[in-house]
Amino acid sequence: MTGDPHDEHLEPVYESLRKRGHRITAQREIILQIFREQPHGTHLSAEELYSNLLGRGSTVSLATTYRTLKLLSTLGLLRELDFAEGHKHYELKQDKVPHQHIICISCNTTIEFEDHFLEEAGQKIGARYNFEVIDAQFKIFGTCPACKASPPTGRTMRHNKNP
Amino acid sequence: MTGDPHDEHLEPVYESLRKRGHRITAQREIILQIFREQPHGTHLSAEELYSNLLGRGSTVSLATTYRTLKLLSTLGLLRELDFAEGHKHYELKQDKVPHQHIICISCNTTIEFEDHFLEEAGQKIGARYNFEVIDAQFKIFGTCPACKASPPTGRTMRHNKNP
DNA sequence: ATTCGTGCAAAATCTTTGCATTCGA
DNA sequence: TCGAATGCAAAGATTTTGCACGAAT
Numbered sequence: 001m002t003g004d005p006h007d008e009h010l011e012p013v014y015e016s017l018r019k020r021g022h023r024i025t026a027q028r029e030i031i032l033q034i035f036r037e038q039p040h041g042t043h044l045s046a047e048e049l050y051s052n053l054l055g056r057g058s059t060v061s062l063a064t065t066y067r068t069l070k071l072l073s074t075l076g077l078l079r080e081l082d083f084a085e086g087h088k089h090y091e092l093k094q095d096k097v098p099h100q101h102i103i104c105i106s107c108n109t110t111i112e113f114e115d116h117f118l119e120e121a122g123q124k125i126g127a128r129y130n131f132e133v134i135d136a137q138f139k140i141f142g143t144c145p146a147c148k149a150s151p152p153t154g155r156t157m158r159h160n161k162n163p
Numbered sequence: 164m165t166g167d168p169h170d171e172h173l174e175p176v177y178e179s180l181r182k183r184g185h186r187i188t189a190q191r192e193i194i195l196q197i198f199r200e201q202p203h204g205t206h207l208s209a210e211e212l213y214s215n216l217l218g219r220g221s222t223v224s225l226a227t228t229y230r231t232l233k234l235l236s237t238l239g240l241l242r243e244l245d246f247a248e249g250h251k252h253y254e255l256k257q258d259k260v261p262h263q264h265i266i267c268i269s270c271n272t273t274i275e276f277e278d279h280f281l282e283e284a285g286q287k288i289g290a291r292y293n294f295e296v297i298d299a300q301f302k303i304f305g306t307c308p309a310c311k312a313s314p315p316t317g318r319t320m321r322h323n324k325n326p
Numbered sequence: 327a328t329t330c331g332t333g334c335a336a337a338a339t340c341t342t343t344g345c346a347t348t349c350g351a
Numbered sequence: 352t353c354g355a356a357t358g359c360a361a362a363g364a365t366t367t368t369g370c371a372c373g374a375a376t
Contacts, residue, residue, distance in 0.1 A: 023351070066342070074268065140289050142294040144294055225333095230332085
């Protein structure tokens with residue numbers, strides 16, 4: 001994209017780390033790399049990221065995976081998303097317009113959409129309360145067309161867990 | 164408020180339960196009762212609700228507490244809120260304008276605000292995708308004025324857990 | 327009478343942490 | 352060098368579940 005791949009450490013992402021006294025380790029680099037490779041809008045859970053890491057031969061531990069996700073989220077480099085599934089998801093925070101989510105509480109399907117107004121609203125409202133805004137998330141929970149048509153089962157519904 | 168307290172079972176809340184074949188049990192009643200008694204905007208975690216139950220002599224089990232919270236959320240009677248603290252919070256869904264939240268990722272303080280536009284936006288966007296909207300949540304994560312001024316510690320920050 | 331809901335306790339998930347070692351600045 | 356970061360394994364926290372009994376319709 002920018003040309004020289006060795007400019008990496010000059011990227012704002014690494015600046016954010018350095019600025020606050022955090023070190024740039026191989027583990028943090030590869031984790032950020034994985035997020036960069038994801039199609040825009042992809043959100044990974046800690047386990048998914050960990051599997052991806054193992055898949056490419058990395059020896060990053062699960063503990064470090066969690067620690068890194070938390071750190072990067074705190075720094076505002078990742079968005080921490082919660083779809084009420086019992087675990088969190090993370091995605092790289094782009095400079096572009098962030099997207100928001102619609103989540104089906106029956107099948108967990110998520111649909112993404114962009115909305116400039118919501119972004120601005122987050123900034124404005126945060127400013128109103130003197131908050132330093134890291135991320136604004138708009139989430140719509142409901143039932144998707146498919147699940148409206150055919151409920152999971154006739155009886156007590158259940159979220160998809162281990163299919 | 165309305166007059167006759169025995170109209171309870173005619174309330175829309177109970178209608179929602181019956182309508183879908185769910186029974187009205189003493190456990191569900193007392194849990195709903197507790198939520199009704201909370202000041203508007205209060206959000207309880209499962210454990211907080213459970214403590215409240217025990218406090219008033221109820222013998223509702225923690226398992227039922229969880230099951231009821233999930234059921235009532237699915238029915239749209241409660242809002243399930245996630246402030247990235249590792250556990251969820253619930254609040255009674257009022258007919259009034261729902262409020263949204265600003266959360267400090269450092270001290271976990273939450274501030275509430277209302278915004279008519281956001282409510283409408285949730286409905287409209289959901290409709291655009293043919294979703295049956297149960298709840299729309301706008302959350303702003305950031306650092307509150309106090310924490311901006313005095314970071315928790317000089318070193319690695321940590322969320323408040325068991326003070 | 328049925329069928330759903332509950333309680334109990336065990337289990338499953340997800341995440342965090344203490345400590346010794348390793349590594350980045 | 353020297354504190355920050357990591358790996359490992361164990362612990363913690365939160366939520367779910369199987370089963371037998373009790374309750375609501």
